[in-house]
Each structure stands twice: as structure tokens, then as C-alpha cells.
Amino acid sequence: MTTIPEDELEFRFFRAGGPGGQNVNKVSTAVQMRFDARNSPSLSEGVRERLMKLAGSRLTLDGVIVISAVRHRTQERNRADAIERLQEMVDKASIVQARRVPTRPTRASKERRLVGKASRSTIKAGRGKPNLD
Numbered sequence: 001m002t003t004i005p006e007d008e009l010e011f012r013f014f015r016a017g018g019p020g021g022q023n024v025n026k027v028s029t030a031v032q033m034r035f036d037a038r039n040s041p042s043l044s045e046g047v048r049e050r051l052m053k054l055a056g057s058r059l060t061l062d063g064v065i066v067i068s069a070v071r072h073r074t075q076e077r078n079r080a081d082a083i084e085r086l087q088e089m090v091d092k093a094s095i096v097q098a099r100r101v102p103t104r105p106t107r108a109s110k111e112r113r114l115v116g117k118a119s120r121s122t123i124k125a126g127r128g129k130p131n132l133d
Helices: 045-058 075-094 107-125
Strands: 009-014 030-036 064-069
Touching (some): 009 075, 030 075, 045 064
Antiparallel strands (some): 009 030, 030 064
16 A cells, blocks of 8 residues: 655645535635645556546646545545545555456357257247148
């Protein structure tokens, strides 16, 4: 598992809508976290590529992942939520998919298939009108 040091994360705080009453109009609780995935020294090349694919629309053209957190009413909880979501993405990107090895059918399975086709063919051939010859 790869962990991202906090000095690689950049935070911006702004006012958010939603629950909070008058607090919403006064306090900047929403968080926008930016992480430069393309130039991060803490990611290996494979993890970096998979992370950038996983980021999807959250990835800018410069290779920066932008995560906005507005779920909670406090700045600290939103900040922790953004970090946690990035960590989940990095953990998911750290898992290397096993490559599928193509296999070929065995001779016995081919023969079973042909025998099944032949028996099905005789069953269907017997369904027609009787031949009066």
C-alpha cells in the first residue's frame, strides 16, 4: 500500500451550501484538495498510470487530481474525507490485475461438444413429418 505524504497535498477552503444554517454563510467549510499525481515521487510508475485512469473526470490536463469534499459541516471532517477518498483511490490503483492466460479447449471437451451436437441433430431431425416411403 502506498501512502501519500501530506506535503504533496494542496488544500483550498471555500464556503459550501447545504446544512449548517447561518454557519454556511460565515465559515469556509468545503475543501478542494489537489494532488499532483503526474509528478509525485511517492508513486511508482504502474500505480501512477492506474491512479490517473481511475481518477477519470477528477484528473486535470496537467495530471492533477482534484477532490472536493462538502459532505460534513466542519472543515476538519471535510479535509479528512478528501484525504480518505484519495487514499482509497491509491489503494485501488495499487492492486495489480492478474493477466488472463488464454487457454484452448481440450480434445475431450471438443468430442463431448460434437457428440452433443450430433444427438441434438438426430432429435430435431425426428420432429419432422413422417416419411411415407
